[in-house]
Amino acid sequence: MKLYDSKQAPNPRRARIFLAEKGIALPTEQVDIMAMQHKTAEYTAINPLQRMPALVLDDGTVITESIAICRYFEVVQPEPPLFGVGPKEIALVEMWNRRAEINFFANVAAVFRHLHPAMKELEVPQVPAYAEAMRPRALWFLQFLDGELATREFVASDRFSVADITTLVAVDFLKPARLTMPEGLAHVQRWHAAVSARPSAKA
Amino acid sequence: MKLYDSKQAPNPRRARIFLAEKGIALPTEQVDIMAMQHKTAEYTAINPLQRMPALVLDDGTVITESIAICRYFEVVQPEPPLFGVGPKEIALVEMWNRRAEINFFANVAAVFRHLHPAMKELEVPQVPAYAEAMRPRALWFLQFLDGELATREFVASDRFSVADITTLVAVDFLKPARLTMPEGLAHVQRWHAAVSARPSAKA
Numbered sequence: 025m026k027l028y029d030s031k032q033a034p035n036p037r038r039a040r041i042f043l044a045e046k047g048i049a050l051p052t053e054q055v056d057i058m059a060m061q062h063k064t065a066e067y068t069a070i071n072p073l074q075r076m077p078a079l080v081l082d083d084g085t086v087i088t089e090s091i092a093i094c095r096y097f098e099v100v101q102p103e104p105p106l107f108g109v110g111p112k113e114i115a116l117v118e119m120w121n122r123r124a125e126i127n128f129f130a131n132v133a134a135v136f137r138h139l140h141p142a143m144k145e146l147e148v149p150q151v152p153a154y155a156e157a158m159r160p161r162a163l164w165f166l167q168f169l170d171g172e173l174a175t176r177e178f179v180a181s182d183r184f185s186v187a188d189i190t191t192l193v194a195v196d197f198l199k200p201a202r203l204t205m206p207e208g209l210a211h212v213q214r215w216h217a218a219v220s221a222r223p224s225a226k227a
Numbered sequence: 228m229k230l231y232d233s234k235q236a237p238n239p240r241r242a243r244i245f246l247a248e249k250g251i252a253l254p255t256e257q258v259d260i261m262a263m264q265h266k267t268a269e270y271t272a273i274n275p276l277q278r279m280p281a282l283v284l285d286d287g288t289v290i291t292e293s294i295a296i297c298r299y300f301e302v303v304q305p306e307p308p309l310f311g312v313g314p315k316e317i318a319l320v321e322m323w324n325r326r327a328e329i330n331f332f333a334n335v336a337a338v339f340r341h342l343h344p345a346m347k348e349l350e351v352p353q354v355p356a357y358a359e360a361m362r363p364r365a366l367w368f369l370q371f372l373d374g375e376l377a378t379r380e381f382v383a384s385d386r387f388s389v390a391d392i393t394t395l396v397a398v399d400f401l402k403p404a405r406l407t408m409p410e411g412l413a414h415v416q417r418w419h420a421a422v423s424a425r426p427s428a429k430a
Contacts, residue, residue, distance in 0.1 A: 072371060073326065073330060073371075081315065085315060085319070087318045087319065087322055088322055088326070089321065089322045089325040089326065089329075091321060091325065092318045092319075092321035092322035092325060093318070095317055095318055095321045096314050096315070096317070096318035099313070099314035099317050099318075100314045110302070111299050111302035111303045112284065112288060112299070114298055114299070114302050115290045115295045115296070115298055115299035115302075116288070116290070116295075118292065118294060118295035118298045119290055119291055119292045119295035122292040122294065122295060123276065123291070123292065126292075127276060149356075149360055151354060151356045151357045151360055153352075153354045153356060153357070154354045154356070154357040157352055157354055168275060168276075
């Protein structure tokens with residue numbers, strides 16, 4: 025089994041934090057996105073979509089998409105549960121992971137991909153007007169989340185889950201996207217300090 | 228329990244097809260997106276993100292995001308399995324559902340949202356250049372999928388899954404987005420005819 029990982033990119037970090045929370049160590053190969061290594065023929069044979077990360081199982085099966093990799097290990101090693109337990113919590117974790125992805129992470133990524141000079145050769149064409157349209161949506165989500173985190177410890181429930189991992193990675197991606205956390209979000213700040221202090225956040 | 232549904236929109240259709248495959252019938256309330264009913268104070272109290280569909284459980288818990296609703300029912304009623312069985316198939320279904328969402332459905336939706344005159348008041352601002360940039364990516368995915376469907380019956384494996392539901396809904400959304408299926412995709416055509424012939428496709 026081998027994990028193709030990119031230290032600089034946010035999606036592989038989701039898989040790395042998840043694995044750290046599970047206490048799972050894997051052989052890893054680094055793929056340098058800024059050096060376009062994910063566009064080589066060698067990596068394209070592994071993932072034709074040229075996206076990171078990718079997990080190759082012992083039978084040769086390739087699993088791409090960070091959350092699909094996480095889900096593989098959730099089934100193989102259920103403890104500690106990171107996708108919820110029981111129908112209601114499982115649905116709430118899926119809901120909050122998706123809310124964080126669609127309404128926040130994707131919008132932060134859009135600002136980075138469509139405005140940052142470093143992405144000029146990776147996001148073709150860059151559409152700055154799209155980044156500008158998504159910027160207020162990314163920041164709105166943090167306001168919304170602040171009200172939610174007033175009522176519970178973590179993003180989806182009172183248990184740490186993959187929804188916290190997605191949200192943490194997206195918050196930490198504000199800086200490369202040159203976005204600033206709005207002031208006064210006391211509950212988001214409390215939550216961010218707590219999840220950043222977990223050893224897995226360094227993964 | 229009640230499902231807030233919108234007959235015109237593609238995401239609620241994912242939940243309806245899923246429920247039909249499971250043989251589950253639910254009390255349903257229609258929310259007319261074109262009449263902006265998802266932006267009313269009443270619906271915003273149910274889903275502050277003003278997106279469809281939403282499921283309200285008997286204890287008042289609200290589950291939004293079509294796939295989170297699907298996952299709730301997968302746990303409550305595992306048969307027939309629509310998210311895979313065992314770690315490898317579960318990971319492949321998650322991977323293909325996400326590939327279909329991120330690389331295809333989202334791009335078809337971007338073309339619809341950012342170009343279609345009917346979306347002028349719902350997608351503010353429309354960014355036509357973004358739609359034009361996403362259009363070739365949506366069509367590229369169908370070419371890629373054609374090669375994959377040459378090797379197996381359904382999108383993720385030889386078993387019908389939620390990845391087929393997402394892909395079917397996205398293919399059927401080409402028409403409102405004024406996109407045309409590329410010619411010569413024999414395997415996609417075979418698959419589309421088969422999944423469209425299932426009774427659930429009418430849901």
